[in-house]
Amino acid sequence: MWRGAATRVPRGACLGHCGGVPTKYCHRRGVAAVSANPAAGLMDQPARIAVWGLAPSQEVTLRALAVDGRGRFFDSCAHYQADPQGKVDLSREPSQGGDYTGVEPMGLLWSLSPAAMEKPYRRLEPGPVKTPIRVELSVHQGYSPPATLPGRILARTTMERWLTLSEVRRIRLKEGAVRGSLFLPPGNGPFPGVIDMFDDEGGLVEFRSSLLATHGFAALSLPYFNFEDLPKVMEDFHLEYFQEAARFLLHHPKVKGPGVGVVGTGKGAELACSMMTFLPEVVAAVCISGCSSITASSLHYGKLTLPGLCFNMSKIRISEDGVFDIYEALDDPKDPANSHCRIPIEKAEGHFLFVVGEDDRHWKSSLYAEIAIESLRQHGKDNFTLLSYPGAGHRINPAFSPVCPIALDLVLGVPILGGGQSKAHAYAQEHSWGKILEFLRFHLR
Missing domain, CATH: 3.40.50.1820 (Alpha/Beta hydrolase fold, catalytic domain)
Incomplete structure (x- = not known):
């Protein structure tokens, strides 16, 4: 299978994603929650990010904030609209704007870039390999573009990305x-x-x-x-x-x-x-x-x-x-x-x-x-x-x-x-x- 093969890989090919979201969602409007499953996992493994407890069709901005091994801040954001049950599952729902669009289950992580207060063009450099990269996920009211003040926070959680x-x-x-x-x-x-x-x-x-x-x-x-x-x-x-x-x-x-x-x-x-x-x-x-x-x-x-x-x-x-x-x-x-x-x-x-x-x-x-x-x-x-x-x-x-x-x-x-x-x-x-x-x-x- 490895002999003499030349592959031009199509962009849209399906890779599949693992992980799960909580099977029981809180349906009380105004009591939103966000989760990453697994909350602690290897950097090269997918995680399932989901929000629930929103109003049907509610517009929200999801943000990720991480600090690299040099103490520099990196962030990303994406705009989502809740489904009729008040849920947003990043493995199914498309981003409507922000740092990326479309169905991108791990988009909040691969689109991390230097935050507005940091100098541009820096790569996120991990610290010691036995120390995880901690990423704070937050959900905000309404759509807020990148590098702007986000709306009222509705929910937040933290995930860890381990290098080993x-x-x-x-x-x-x-x-x-x-x-x-x-x-x-x-x-x-x-x-x-x-x-x-x-x-x-x-x-x-x-x-x-x-x-x-x-x-x-x-x-x-x-x-x-x-x-x-x-x-x-x-x-x-x-x-x-x-x-x-x-x-x-x-x-x-x-x-x-x-x-x-x-x-x-x-x-x-x-x-x-x-x-x-x-x-x-x-x-x-x-x-x-x-x-x-x-x-x-x-x-x-x-x-x-x-x-x-x-x-x-x-x-x-x-x-x-x-x-x-x-x-x-x-x-x-x-x-x-x-x-x-x-x-x-x-x-x-x-x-x-x-x-x-x-x-x-x-x-x-x-x-x-x-x-x-x-x-x-x-x-x-x-x-x-x-x-x-x-x-x-x-x-x-x-x-x-x-x-x-x-x-x-x-x-x-x-x-x-x-x-x-x-x-x-x-x-x-x-x-x-x-x-x-x-x-x-x-x-x-």
């Missing part, structure tokens, strides 16, 4: 040159091993690794610069560092072989492709919004050196509100003059899952996936699956993560256009996360 299970073990790693965090599922194992890497902002990013551990993977969150004694800025890369991480994971008593998987986003996806190409320890790679060539910094492995494509600063466009559009800035990997930067992906013996958004404005990830797949096909290989999402942007995170089409780059300190339409990107995150887990289970079994 309490039984998951988190081990800070300082093994040889390798740094990071290892997350181990509960139980004796052994478990399939996965290395997890993010983009070119550096540092230790743990939320995806912690979620992978809840799904039965021994997950290593691997930083590669700007963390502890690693280089402070992105320099040339030596693949030996990543091979040492893969070997550490394979030799861990809780990890089963014969190989490990890699999940990477952006620069991390580029490194995941390189690991699959050159390292025998890696047998499956999930490449999210990556490039088919080395970019910016050179990659070294033994006597081999692949130089990086350059960014042409003159091709960066800046909007009137200061947002940087770098879509055209990277040198063209299809130019024969840049062929020496290409990752020779056809050498890989393992399996690839390419995940791309067709509205990625960070760079041309759809084109880069096509280049990689063409190279594999030209060499008679079908060891790939492509998930291509119309309307999705650059950073495709796990299911129900807040959508952030413009994000402040933590290194450059400027907002970068990532692209994507909110509903389409939210769908891509929900659908691809399930497929990523399925892919890893299949090839690391």
Whole structure:
């Protein structure tokens, strides 16, 4: 099922939703209540949000308010009309306006964005993975647009979104040159091993690794610069560092072989492709919004050196509100003059899952996936699956993560256009996360 498949995922495909709402509703008018079921659950799992005790056809605004790990406020809102029984069930009722429209059971969560008092373009950054993100849900009289004073409050409740299970073990790693965090599922194992890497902002990013551990993977969150004694800025890369991480994971008593998987986003996806190409320890790679060539910094492995494509600063466009559009800035990997930067992906013996958004404005990830797949096909290989999402942007995170089409780059300190339409990107995150887990289970079994 995974061999040579290329899928352009339709936006409207049904995913299904679990959870329930209280079976007995309070029908006394003027005594409204709101619930989330489950009230405490994993970040990548759906919750059923419902309101009852309203007047028939009553117009209300539902709001969500969350605080991230840096103490910053994020909020969202949507307009609903109660049914004849005075109920609003987000899994059935469409939003009439606000931050999204239509039937979106988890819309209040994926549409969270910086509150009016916060600086714009910040991503919601979770705190320690053992601390949940608390979201306050409130119901207000009438329709109130985003960033305005809401009407009288009718009901409120709090839900918790956890990044991991309490039984998951988190081990800070300082093994040889390798740094990071290892997350181990509960139980004796052994478990399939996965290395997890993010983009070119550096540092230790743990939320995806912690979620992978809840799904039965021994997950290593691997930083590669700007963390502890690693280089402070992105320099040339030596693949030996990543091979040492893969070997550490394979030799861990809780990890089963014969190989490990890699999940990477952006620069991390580029490194995941390189690991699959050159390292025998890696047998499956999930490449999210990556490039088919080395970019910016050179990659070294033994006597081999692949130089990086350059960014042409003159091709960066800046909007009137200061947002940087770098879509055209990277040198063209299809130019024969840049062929020496290409990752020779056809050498890989393992399996690839390419995940791309067709509205990625960070760079041309759809084109880069096509280049990689063409190279594999030209060499008679079908060891790939492509998930291509119309309307999705650059950073495709796990299911129900807040959508952030413009994000402040933590290194450059400027907002970068990532692209994507909110509903389409939210769908891509929900659908691809399930497929990523399925892919890893299949090839690391």
